[in-house]
Amino acid sequence: MSKEYLGEFEELILTMVAALQEDAYGAAIAEEIETRLKREVNLSAVHVTLYRLEDKGYIKSSLGGATKERGGRRKRIFTITSAGMAMLKAMKESRVELWKLVPQLKMIGG
Amino acid sequence: MNENTNPSPPKTALRLLSWFCPDYLYEEIEGDLIQKFNKDVRKKGRNYARRRLMWNAIRFFRPGILLRHKPVVSLMPLYMLTNYFKIALRIMVRNKGYSMINILGLAFGLTGAVLLGLWIKEEFSYDQFHTDKERIYMAWNKQRYKDGSASCWNATPRVLAPTLVSDFSAVESAISIAHYNDSYLFTAGDTRIIKNTASFVDAEFLQLFSFPLVKGEAKKALSNPNSIVLTERFVKKLFGDKEAFGETVTLSQAGNTIPFTVTGILKDLPSNTDFHFEFLMPFSFLETNFGKDTQWSNNSVNTWVKIKEGASLDALNEKIRDLKKKNTNEAENTELFLYPLDKTHLYSRFENGVAAGGRIEIIRMIGILGVCLLAIACINFINLSTARAARRTKEVAVRKVTGAFRYSLIMQFLCESVLVAFAAGVISLLTAYAMLPFFNSLIRQNLVLNFGDVTFWTFAVAAIIVVGLLAGAYPAFYLSAFQPVRILKGASISSNGRSRLRSLLVIFQFGFALTLITSTIVVFKQTIYIQNREAGYNKDHLVYHYLTGDLIKNFAAYKNELLASGTATSVTRTSSPITDRISNTASMKWRGKDPEDKTIIERFSIDEGIEATAGVKIIKGRDMNLDKYPADSTAIILNEAAVKTMGFDDPIGEIIEDNGIEWHVVGVVQDFVLTSPYRKVEPIVMQGSKSGNDMLGVVHIRLNDQHSVHDNIKAVSCIATKYNPDYPFEYHFVDVEYEYKFANVETTLTITSLFSGVAIFIGCLGLLGLSTYMIEARIKEIGIRKVMGGSVTSIIRLLSAHSLRPIIWAIALFSPGAWWGMNWWLQSFEYRISFSIWMIAVAAMALVSLALLTIIVQVYKAARANPVNSLRSE
Numbered sequence: 001m002s003k004e005y006l007g008e009f010e011e012l013i014l015t016m017v018a019a020l021q022e023d024a025y026g027a028a029i030a031e032e033i034e035t036r037l038k039r040e041v042n043l044s045a046v047h048v049t050l051y052r053l054e055d056k057g058y059i060k061s062s063l064g065g066a067t068k069e070r071g072g073r074r075k076r077i078f079t080i081t082s083a084g085m086a087m088l089k090a091m092k093e094s095r096v097e098l099w100k101l102v103p104q105l106k107m108i109g110g
Numbered sequence: 111m112n113e114n115t116n117p118s119p120p121k122t123a124l125r126l127l128s129w130f131c132p133d134y135l136y137e138e139i140e141g142d143l144i145q146k147f148n149k150d151v152r153k154k155g156r157n158y159a160r161r162r163l164m165w166n167a168i169r170f171f172r173p174g175i176l177l178r179h180k181p182v183v184s185l186m187p188l189y190m191l192t193n194y195f196k197i198a199l200r201i202m203v204r205n206k207g208y209s210m211i212n213i214l215g216l217a218f219g220l221t222g223a224v225l226l227g228l229w230i231k232e233e234f235s236y237d238q239f240h241t242d243k244e245r246i247y248m249a250w251n252k253q254r255y256k257d258g259s260a261s262c263w264n265a266t267p268r269v270l271a272p273t274l275v276s277d278f279s280a281v282e283s284a285i286s287i288a289h290y291n292d293s294y295l296f297t298a299g300d301t302r303i304i305k306n307t308a309s310f311v312d313a314e315f316l317q318l319f320s321f322p323l324v325k326g327e328a329k330k331a332l333s334n335p336n337s338i339v340l341t342e343r344f345v346k347k348l349f350g351d352k353e354a355f356g357e358t359v360t361l362s363q364a365g366n367t368i369p370f371t372v373t374g375i376l377k378d379l380p381s382n383t384d385f386h387f388e389f390l391m392p393f394s395f396l397e398t399n400f401g402k403d404t405q406w407s408n409n410s411v412n413t414w415v416k417i418k419e420g421a422s423l424d425a426l427n428e429k430i431r432d433l434k435k436k437n438t439n440e441a442e443n444t445e446l447f448l449y450p451l452d453k454t455h456l457y458s459r460f461e462n463g464v465a466a467g468g469r470i471e472i473i474r475m476i477g478i479l480g481v482c483l484l485a486i487a488c489i490n491f492i493n494l495s496t497a498r499a500a501r502r503t504k505e506v507a508v509r510k511v512t513g514a515f516r517y518s519l520i521m522q523f524l525c526e527s528v529l530v531a532f533a534a535g536v537i538s539l540l541t542a543y544a545m546l547p548f549f550n551s552l553i554r555q556n557l558v559l560n561f562g563d564v565t566f567w568t569f570a571v572a573a574i575i576v577v578g579l580l581a582g583a584y585p586a587f588y589l590s591a592f593q594p595v596r597i598l599k600g601a602s603i604s605s606n607g608r609s610r611l612r613s614l615l616v617i618f619q620f621g622f623a624l625t626l627i628t629s630t631i632v633v634f635k636q637t638i639y640i641q642n643r644e645a646g647y648n649k650d651h652l653v654y655h656y657l658t659g660d661l662i663k664n665f666a667a668y669k670n671e672l673l674a675s676g677t678a679t680s681v682t683r684t685s686s687p688i689t690d691r692i693s694n695t696a697s698m699k700w701r702g703k704d705p706e707d708k709t710i711i712e713r714f715s716i717d718e719g720i721e722a723t724a725g726v727k728i729i730k731g732r733d734m735n736l737d738k739y740p741a742d743s744t745a746i747i748l749n750e751a752a753v754k755t756m757g758f759d760d761p762i763g764e765i766i767e768d769n770g771i772e773w774h775v776v777g778v779v780q781d782f783v784l785t786s787p788y789r790k791v792e793p794i795v796m797q798g799s800k801s802g803n804d805m806l807g808v809v810h811i812r813l814n815d816q817h818s819v820h821d822n823i824k825a826v827s828c829i830a831t832k833y834n835p836d837y838p839f840e841y842h843f844v845d846v847e848y849e850y851k852f853a854n855v856e857t858t859l860t861i862t863s864l865f866s867g868v869a870i871f872i873g874c875l876g877l878l879g880l881s882t883y884m885i886e887a888r889i890k891e892i893g894i895r896k897v898m899g900g901s902v903t904s905i906i907r908l909l910s911a912h913s914l915r916p917i918i919w920a921i922a923l924f925s926p927g928a929w930w931g932m933n934w935w936l937q938s939f940e941y942r943i944s945f946s947i948w949m950i951a952v953a954a955m956a957l958v959s960l961a962l963l964t965i966i967v968q969v970y971k972a973a974r975a976n977p978v979n980s981l982r983s984e
Contacts, residue, residue: 047139075142
């Protein structure tokens, strides 16, 4: 496993790319984050992070279809690579491992 | 969602983005921004969305985006550029005739410009290589006359240089340089060479100027009186491949034979210097052997001064102004002043004591000529491109419809013109290179095209691009401005305004050609006029040579044998060749001379029999004859101009005092050309042999015209060698020497005719192209005219008149300029033709007929064509 470290926002974006699949492009990701997490994100920040992840080899991209909504401009669709998937899994597992170390509280209603 | 109500995003924000965003990311980012914008419009209204879009776009201005520019950011423009060049090349190939006209015209103009440019560059580099050139000055005299006028000259007393060094603290060093004409025989081993000029300089010469020494030290080379410095070329002639440095070379002159040691070898002088010498000898040699010349009134040398760093020239000029007056007793009123070295070549013509140009005037004319040549070549290009516009409107329209921007069309047309300019540039460089030896011999320069020079290439490429852009700019903007809709609908472009501009350009072209043709005619007439000028003596069968070695001692025997053998019919000793002056003076005295009169009178010393030898005409009195009149050694013969200057009614028997001798006038000779055939004949006196044998260093021989020249020369050579075995025999034909006087005006003639040829050629090329397209544009009109009964002649007249109108205008507008210019040129000759209107008339006729010749074939073909061919497609 690589020693590569992913920042919180990077991890978030990577997860979104994995989740949105064929619909993973800049504006859609930003919108999803806004609607699901109620978190204001800046479009440029999303783009920059996507490009950085692409540089690191966790996602790859290709130009996809254009819509009228976009004034006829094509989208850049990102898809997660196996390295990206492995990274996500590794991160999730390590979180879970760490989570186990936290003294368990009784879950209310659990 | 209705597209019509969908507001478009503000362009500014997207333009801003496109400015800094890498191209390969631009589309998706723009798309995302637009998507976001549309969402914002729906949710929060248009104004909010706009602000938001701007802000979002600005926030993309961050390193994470900016740093994604790849080194080869955009292949697009490069790709398009190659495409433009490809298209341009195809268009050129398709219209071969048109491309030829364009390229040839431009190449001719460029060749001319390159050659002239090289020449100008060379002229500006004259004597600019001296290290301290800005501190080096030449001493000049300024003489003021009673009537307020003044004249300047640069011969100064020998004593001036040492005085300047010793008495003026601002002077770092000062030297004299003099070139003395006499016969100098050099002997080194078995090699013997005669030189007719010797250059004497002060020892500091090599330090003051920067003529590099291959061997020897600048400081010491000329310090010994018997040292000599030679140029490499002269060393090669004298010593061959042997080592010359430190060797001895023997110099014989006027019966003296003196050994000199070679103490320095100079690199051959560059072509861009006004100094001409093959060897240098120190003044100290002359002075240890013959004494110092301390006469302030004897102007025999040039004086060069290097002033100290930081010294004020004005202050020094102020101090030396009256130096001559202080040192002479007579009423000397010449002032001295220093004139900078770096201006000596181009700016040393003085008018009334003030610097008034000089060679720079010619250089300016050459510059104007070059620029005009280039301009008419560019004009051709502009005219042809716009005239052809009609052909390319459809192409432009289709390109625009399929999405070409105007700037990309402009780029395309500029690429075409740069390509043409480039082709023309290559051709012109090759032509210039091939022409250079010929051109060099014409202008007697040594220009080189330095292909290894980086600055040259930078300059050449820059010039080609500039010419391409200049010539292409107007057509590019003009062609790219067409409205595709109108063109594709079939509307023809109205070109009235354009054709007026074209006519204007043609007027300029042909006006320039007219000026050049007029110049050629005037220069030609003037050359012929001068060459046909009566020299005043008979140049044929007349040779002269310097009296060398034992010939001086054996002269009487030599002369007798020449006459007795029937080789010569008359022999006369003179002070100089009859084609050359040796000395002059303003201090001759005669009865009734105005003491203020400073007219310069030329001295020409003879022994006797000048009429029989040179064929000058004695119109009053008699020639000198020492046998009959032994007192003729103090006789003097005046020329008509001298008689006029001295104001004698009957000069015979008058006494003229010069050099302490009283000369008695025995005759008057008809004016003859001694110095320059361009000038009026100056007053000349022929003094008898009393001036001394030293003064009579030349002998003129009238050959017997019964024998062939070849036999005569062989005989003379034989006799000369008999009496003077140590010297090689060198002789000169007077008619050949006389011809040299015309070299300058002949150069001017060749250059003007050459360049007027080029100008006419370019102009006619352009006219040919223009008339071709004019006819093409009017082909239907011609057809209709013929169908309606127009005759071939009337159509020819119509078409020719249209083409010739701008030429008539050119003649009308440019004649005054040509007249003024040629009058100005003629002013530089005292002996000149008068400018008459018929010269312009002939030039105009020539121009019109040339133009007519150029277009007539085209016009005739068009007028003869069957109208069915041009009309059936309608």
